[in-house]
Amino acid sequence: MSEVRIPATRKSAVPGILVPDWPAPPGVRSVVTTRIGGASHGPWATFNLGERVGDDPAAVLANHQRLAELLALPGPPQWLLQVHGAAAVAAAGDGLVRTGDSTWTRDAGLVCAVQSADCLPVLLCDRAGSVVAAVHGGWRGLAAGVMAQAVAAMAAPRSEEH
Numbered sequence: 001m002s003e004v005r006i007p008a009t010r011k012s013a014v015p016g017i018l019v020p021d022w023p024a025p026p027g028v029r030s031v032v033t034t035r036i037g038g039a040s041h042g043p044w045a046t047f048n049l050g051e052r053v054g055d056d057p058a059a060v061l062a063n064h065q066r067l068a069e070l071l072a073l074p075g076p077p078q079w080l081l082q083v084h085g086a087a088a089v090a091a092a093g094d095g096l097v098r099t100g101d102s103t104w105t106r107d108a109g110l111v112c113a114v115q116s117a118d119c120l121p122v123l124l125c126d127r128a129g130s131v132v133a134a135v136h137g138g139w140r141g142l143a144a145g146v147m148a149q150a151v152a153a154m155a156a157p158r159s160e161e162h
Contacts, residue, residue, distance in 0.1 A: 014070050016047050025129030027108065031071060032121065038063040050115055051097070052081070077113035078103040084140035088133070088153035101141045102150035104133035106158070124150060 012019045016036030024030060038047030039062040044055040049067065051060050068076065078091035081099045089100035091110040103112040104124075112134035114121050120137030133150045135141075 017070065020123070022123075025125060025127065028125050028129040028132055029071075030123045033067065038066060051079075073111050074109040075111060077111040078105070079113055080115075080136065082115065082136045082138075084136075084138045084144075086141055086144040086146040086149045088146075088149040090153070101138070101146045102133055102135040102153070104131065104150060104153050106131045122147065122150075124154065126154070 012031070014037075016034045016038070018032040018034065020030050020032065022030070033047055033049065035045065035047050038045075038059070040046050040048040040055050040059040044050075044053065044059070047063055047066075048055045048060060049063055051057065064076075067073070075093045076095040078089065078093070079097045080089060080101065080103055081097050082101050083099060085101050087100035088102045088104060089098045091103050091105040091107070091112050092098070093107070093110045101114070103114070105112055112132055114134040114136040116136060119139075119141075120135075122135040122137045123133070124135065125132040131154045133154050135146055135150045137146065
């Protein structure tokens with residue numbers, strides 16, 4: 001039987017930020033946040049990034065800003081209104097929330113993001129790092145084909161992008 005290596009996750013120098021140990025191409029970064037280090041209180045304490053869970057909107061905004069500062073993001077992440085479906089959304093970099101369960105881009109400097117609790121955050125890129133995607137892998141979305149939709153969007157010629 002051959003050994004299967006499961007990629008580890010290492011802590012970054014920033015509390016509450018984990019960096020997956022995966023062989024990403026140059027220019028492709030990925031992180032996972034934890035609950036540590038934010039402005040939220042109560043059941044959302046402390047680094048809640050979800051806007052639709054009942055947390056104080058000012059605290060969530062502060063957490064979004066903190067994330068952007070901690071990671072020196074080139075622009076706002078493409079946040080999604082995740083609906084446990086299969087829609088793939090092109091990242092726009094305009095800070096607007098769009099409905100879908102995956103986001104992707106071919107444009108350097110755009111940030112794709114998904115949120116998960118008991119669902120799978122799946123991060124994809126091609127070997128060159130020229131196209132990336134973040135997929136919210138809940139069971140309903142997986143059954144509806146969210147992974148296939150994300151890969152199809154990544155593979156589509158620019159003239160067919162949606």
